Amino acid sequence: xxxxxxLYATTHQLGAGFWRWGKLRWHGRFTRDETGRRQFxxxxxxxxxxxxxLLVDAVEEDYRLETLPHVRGGTRKALLARKLEQHYHHTPFxxxxxVGCDQQHDRRSDRYLFAALSVSECLQDxxxxxxxxxxxxxxxxxxxxxxxxxxxxxxxxxPHLLLNERLNSGLRQSYLHHxxxxxSRLVLMPPLAQHELAMFLADETEKARxxxxxxxxxESDTALGLLAPTMGEGGERDVDEMDPKQxxxxxxxxxxxxRKLGLDPQRLSTHPELLHMQVLARGGxxxxxxxxxxxxxxxxxxxxxxxxxxxxxxxxxxxxxxxxLNWRQGRELELQRLQAWQATQRQQALERRxxxxxxxxxxxxxxxxxxxxxxxxxxxxxHSPRRMMVVLGAALAFTPEIRIDRLRWMLSESLSPADQNxxxxxxxxxxxxxxxxxxxxxxxxxxxxxxxxxxxxxxERLAGQLRAQSVVAEVVVLQAPTDLSTGTGLSGSxxxxxxxxxxxxxxxxxxxxxxxx
Amino acid sequence: xxxLGFALMCAIxxxxxxxxxxxxxxxxxxxxxxxxxxxxxxYQTAVQERQLVARYLPGYQQLAASGLVGQEHRRQWLxxxxxxxxxxxxxxxxYRLAPQxxxxxxxxxxxxxxxxxxxxxxxxLVMLHxxxxxxxxxxxxxxxxAVFMLRECTLERRLDSPTAAFGAHCxxxxxxLDEPAKGAY
Numbered sequence: 001x002x003x004x005x006x007l008y009a010t011t012h013q014l015g016a017g018f019w020r021w022g023k024l025r026w027h028g029r030f031t032r033d034e035t036g037r038r039q040f041x042x043x044x045x046x047x048x049x050x051x052x053x054l055l056v057d058a059v060e061e062d063y064r065l066e067t068l069p070h071v072r073g074g075t076r077k078a079l080l081a082r083k084l085e086q087h088y089h090h091t092p093f094x095x096x097x098x099v100g101c102d103q104q105h106d107r108r109s110d111r112y113l114f115a116a117l118s119v120s121e122c123l124q125d126x127x128x129x130x131x132x133x134x135x136x137x138x139x140x141x142x143x144x145x146x147x148x149x150x151x152x153x154x155x156x157x158x159p160h161l162l163l164n165e166r167l168n169s170g171l172r173q174s175y176l177h178h179x180x181x182x183x184s185r186l187v188l189m190p191p192l193a194q195h196e197l198a199m200f201l202a203d204e205t206e207k208a209r210x211x212x213x214x215x216x217x218x219e220s221d222t223a224l225g226l227l228a229p230t231m232g233e234g235g236e237r238d239v240d241e242m243d244p245k246q247x248x249x250x251x252x253x254x255x256x257x258x259r260k261l262g263l264d265p266q267r268l269s270t271h272p273e274l275l276h277m278q279v280l281a282r283g284g285x286x287x288x289x290x291x292x293x294x295x296x297x298x299x300x301x302x303x304x305x306x307x308x309x310x311x312x313x314x315x316x317x318x319x320x321x322x323x324x325l326n327w328r329q330g331r332e333l334e335l336q337r338l339q340a341w342q343a344t345q346r347q348q349a350l351e352r353r354x355x356x357x358x359x360x361x362x363x364x365x366x367x368x369x370x371x372x373x374x375x376x377x378x379x380x381x382x383h384s385p386r387r388m389m390v391v392l393g394a395a396l397a398f399t400p401e402i403r404i405d406r407l408r409w410m411l412s413e414s415l416s417p418a419d420q421n422x423x424x425x426x427x428x429x430x431x432x433x434x435x436x437x438x439x440x441x442x443x444x445x446x447x448x449x450x451x452x453x454x455x456x457x458x459x460e461r462l463a464g465q466l467r468a469q470s471v472v473a474e475v476v477v478l479q480a481p482t483d484l485s486t487g488t489g490l491s492g493s494x495x496x497x498x499x500x501x502x503x504x505x506x507x508x509x510x511x512x513x514x515x516x517x
Numbered sequence: 518x519x520x521l522g523f524a525l526m527c528a529i530x531x532x533x534x535x536x537x538x539x540x541x542x543x544x545x546x547x548x549x550x551x552x553x554x555x556x557x558x559x560y561q562t563a564v565q566e567r568q569l570v571a572r573y574l575p576g577y578q579q580l581a582a583s584g585l586v587g588q589e590h591r592r593q594w595l596x597x598x599x600x601x602x603x604x605x606x607x608x609x610x611x612y613r614l615a616p617q618x619x620x621x622x623x624x625x626x627x628x629x630x631x632x633x634x635x636x637x638x639x640x641x642l643v644m645l646h647x648x649x650x651x652x653x654x655x656x657x658x659x660x661x662x663a664v665f666m667l668r669e670c671t672l673e674r675r676l677d678s679p680t681a682a683f684g685a686h687c688x689x690x691x692x693x694l695d696e697p698a699k700g701a702y
Contacts, residue, residue, distance in 0.1 A: 305518075308518075309518065309521060312521045312522070312524075312525050313521070315525055315528070315529075316521070316524050316525050316528040319525075319528035319529050319531065319532040320528050320531070320532075322532045322535075322536070323528070323531045323532045323534075323535040323536075324535075326532070326535035326536045326538070326539040327535050327538075327539075329539050330535065330538050330539040330542045333539065333542040333543050333546050334542050334546075336546055337542065337545055337546040337549050340546065340549040340550050340552075340553050341549055343553050344549065344552050344553045344556050347553065347556035347557055347559075347560050348556050350560055351556070351559055351560045351563055354560075354563050354564065354567065355567070361570055361574060361577075362586075362696050363577075363629075363630060363631075363696070364566065364569075364629075364630070365565070365566045365567070365568070365569025365570040365572075365573065366566075366569060366629060367629045367630050367631060368569060368570060368573035368574060368576075368577045369569055369572075369573045370625075370627060370628060370629045370631060371573075371576075371577050371580055371585075371586070371631060371694060372573045372576035372577060372580070373625070373627075374625050374628075374631075374633070374663075374694070375576065375579075375580055375585070375663050377622075377624045377625055378663040378666055378692070379663060381666065382667070383654055383655075383657075383658040383665070383666070383667050384650070384651050384654035384655060384658070384667060384670070385650075385651075385667075385670050385672075386651050389647065389651070403674075404674070405673065405674040405676075406671070406672070406673045406674065407671070407672045407673075408669070408670075408671040408672075409669065409670045409671070409672075410668065410669040410670075411666075411667065411668055411669070413623050432623065433623045433624050433626060434623070434624060435623075435624060
């Protein structure tokens with residue numbers, strides 16, 4: 001995970017770098033002979049479990065840009081596989097990279113860059129040794145694909161960019177359109193070119209430009225940006241000597257970049273490929289992998305195993321954390337239980353210490369209370385009609401012509417009880433669970449002599465006197481000497497007063513207010 | 518991997534065991550809390566019971582002494598009637614006492630373990646003065662207090678009788694509380 005071997009393969013040799021905790025250390029080169037193969041085998045044996053990335057920088061590479069109809073999922077996978085088989089059926093080292101999409105009217109299409117290592121003999125020896133040592137090969141990557149990542153990290157925003165990289169294997173020119181690689185080539189540098197680098201660069205750049213125009217990747221008037229990583233003042237001068245009118249150039253100080261990426265500038269000057277190796281080691285699987293599945297099976301299995309191990313460790317840690325949490329919670333609950341037990345004991349002791357009742361009671365305290373409540377309720381009600389008789393007596397003092405012949409006193413739950421089959425609805429609003437003290441008073445007016453007006457006035461006066469008393473709640477005249485209401489019949493005689501009855505009967509209903517307790 | 522697998526198994530087993538223990542403890546705690554709540558209720562009930570007894574026992578004892586609780590005292594009632602009649606020089610009192618029956622008055626709904634009974638007595642008397650009925654009822658109240666409750670009383674002037682000016686018909690309830698079974702407490 002934190003260590004990685006990055007191999008750099010050219011046609012004639014294999015370079016190796018050991019990457020650990022972000023630092024890439026150059027290990028050495030292995031030549032394509034028996035000694036080199038043996039040393040490589042020993043190197044792999046020493047780092048048996050380490051993941052290996054293979055970076056290939058060879059002339060035998062091919063790039064094709066193609067536009068395909070927009071499809072998804074399994075259909076796209078099948079389409080790309082068919083295209084790869086169509087273009088590169090002779091090599092297993094091939095890949096397809098999505099570049100972008102085009103929208104024309106309602107039709108959408110995708111652009112793909114198909115890349116392959118057309119001749120892979122230079123890799124066979126090394127791959128066989130790796131297979132023999134069951135090396136965890138993560139993938140096989142083409143050098144220019146890492147240039148794309150390098151330019152992205154350097155944040156060069158030119159739409160058309162030609163990247164010139166001077167490597168030990170030669171001059172690599174990569175064309176990037178909006179940061180996406182569309183074409184690359186490796187030009188072997190003749191010994192003479194080492195002395196006239198600027199001219200060589202200018203010639204090769206012009207050739208590359210013409211090729212790009214021929215492939216319709218750029219127009220003849222396209223402003224093609226030129227980026228040339230340089231090392232030190234000499235390199236910068238070489239770039240500056242190029243024709244600036246034709247191509248806008250930009251140099252990149254490799255020493256600064258090396259320090260930024262944690263590389264030794266001195267080492268980078270002798271091994272420029274270290275830059276790509278560092279980018280590959282840091283980025284992991286940023287570039288498209290050319291390796292067939294059979295070569296990376298060991299790595300995939302190892303990765304799966306590592307993930308499984310990490311998952312197991314995570315589950316174990318989670319289970320332990322869960323156990324610790326439950327244990328802690330259990331302890332807290334146990335403490336609470338102990339406190340509750342002690343509180344229960346204290347409560348029971350308190351109850352035991354309560355003084356016993358002084359005498360044995362036949363009923364519970366609540367029932368004793370109920371019995372006393374009954375007594376209090378009974379005491380609230382009168383035990384004789386005294387109050388009503390007093391009220392009547394007080395009223396009769398003002399109406400001496402009236403004689404009471406009958407008084408029916410009662411304690412009633414209803415405000416409208418019947419008396420002598422006569423019942424009148426009370427205007428009072430009664431309350432439930434209470435008894436009302438009421439009475440029916442029957443009597444006559446003496447000295448009547450047929451004067452209904454006077455008799456009626458006497459009855460009204462009596463009723464008024466009763467109503468005036470504060471203890472009286474309601475007085476209703478049930479029967480008057482003459483009922484003059486239109487709802488009743490009336491009969492009599494206009495004979496002389498000597499033949500008229502001497503008394504006029506009446507009847508009242510009287511309701512008293514409840515006594516204040 | 519084998520070691521990791523073993524560790525995984527042990528960790529999961531430990532998680533299950535500790536969780537089960539925690540759940541058991543939680544259950545036991547809940548039981549203990551229930552017991553505590555019950556003990557508190559018992560204590561509060563006991564304290565309340567003693568307070569109620571201390572407060573209402575004297576009143577209840579007065580009730581019991583007045584004859585409201587327990588068996589009816591019909592003989593005492595009738596003797597009291599005769600005694601009052603003689604003592605106050607009242608005319609003859611006719612009485613009629615109905616059999617005892619259960620009674621549920623509207624003003625005493627919460628009766629608890631008590632059962633209230635009443636025996637309805639009808640009194641018929643003639644009087645020279647309407648105050649005689651008050652004399653009779655006051656004397657009865659003085660003797661028995663809350664044991665009886667006057668329900669109705671009708672006084673009528675007797676114009677046709679030369680010996681008595683008034684007649685009275687009264688109806689009263691003799692109340693009895695049936696004592697709750699002692700075993701229940």
